[in-house]
Amino acid sequence: MEKVHVEVNRCKGCGLCVEFCPRHCLELAAELNAIGYHPARNHDAEKCTSCALCADMCPEGAITIHRKKRSKSA
């Protein structure tokens, strides 16, 4: 499962998530989505910390964030 899931056809390519990602791992795609915008995508999942700052700044509610669950085991 991806850490950052951008609902592609909800995205309006405003770039706010790209600007506010502290790890610089988002970019706007060259291709257009169904509503005519360049959607955001996570190009460097390794660097992403699942901090969700991108999702917080998204005016479209287009981003869902997952992170690895840390569980204790014996």
Next chain:
Amino acid sequence: MRDEDIAVVEEMECVFSRPEALTDKAFHYCPGCTHGIVHRLVAEMIDEFKLMDRTVGVCPVGCSVLMYDYFECDMIEASHGRAPAVATAVKRTDPNRFVFTYQGDGDLASIGMAETVHAAARGDRITIFFINNGIYGMTGGQMAPTTLIGQRATTSPSGRDERLTGAPIGICELLSSLKGVAYLARVPLTSPKNLKDARKHMRKAIRAQLEDKGLGLVEFLSTCPVQWKMEPIAAMKHIDENVVKVFPPGVFVDCVGDLQK
């Protein structure tokens, strides 16, 4: 605990998703418009306070006129500027409801100024979310009472002239003298840190109503990238560099207090 005791299992948990109080419908706002951010914050609050079943939202006239499509709770459409009067009626008829209005600066500070001031003076137990983007967005970028001096609008093409149209109205400054107001704060929507502050203010503005203290209002310094003719990121920088000088963020009234830990 020793490090060896923690094994990182490749199981994923969701840490951020759309609030339940939002419908699935895509917002109609322009790219980068902060109306969408405030919608999500309001919905988060309805979820957090578990208010869905007893919330009535009152929509404005302005770009957010269709916001009833985006919320799962009950919503009423008020005529331009009259949302606080409609909210007052709902709250007084059924005090168990959580009643909020969502209003732009043209709606709240221009045509609806009387309703705003009198609801605040009466201390009606309603919560107002006030979107100050300094312009009339929906109708094509006319000057608002909150437009900055020198700012160009379609009705102030060479920049707002104070001699001709007066100085911007600070709603928080204006309402802070009224005894009916229990919580009043202003916050820019320009960074994740500021959104955190916005949530703190919203919680208190909601508690002002739920704890029967008085009217709560949060003013959001918002962007209108299209009518400002700025890119979304530049619009946020403009707020941080210029708008906050005229509309300083902060808490103006707090009769709510902090929750006991």
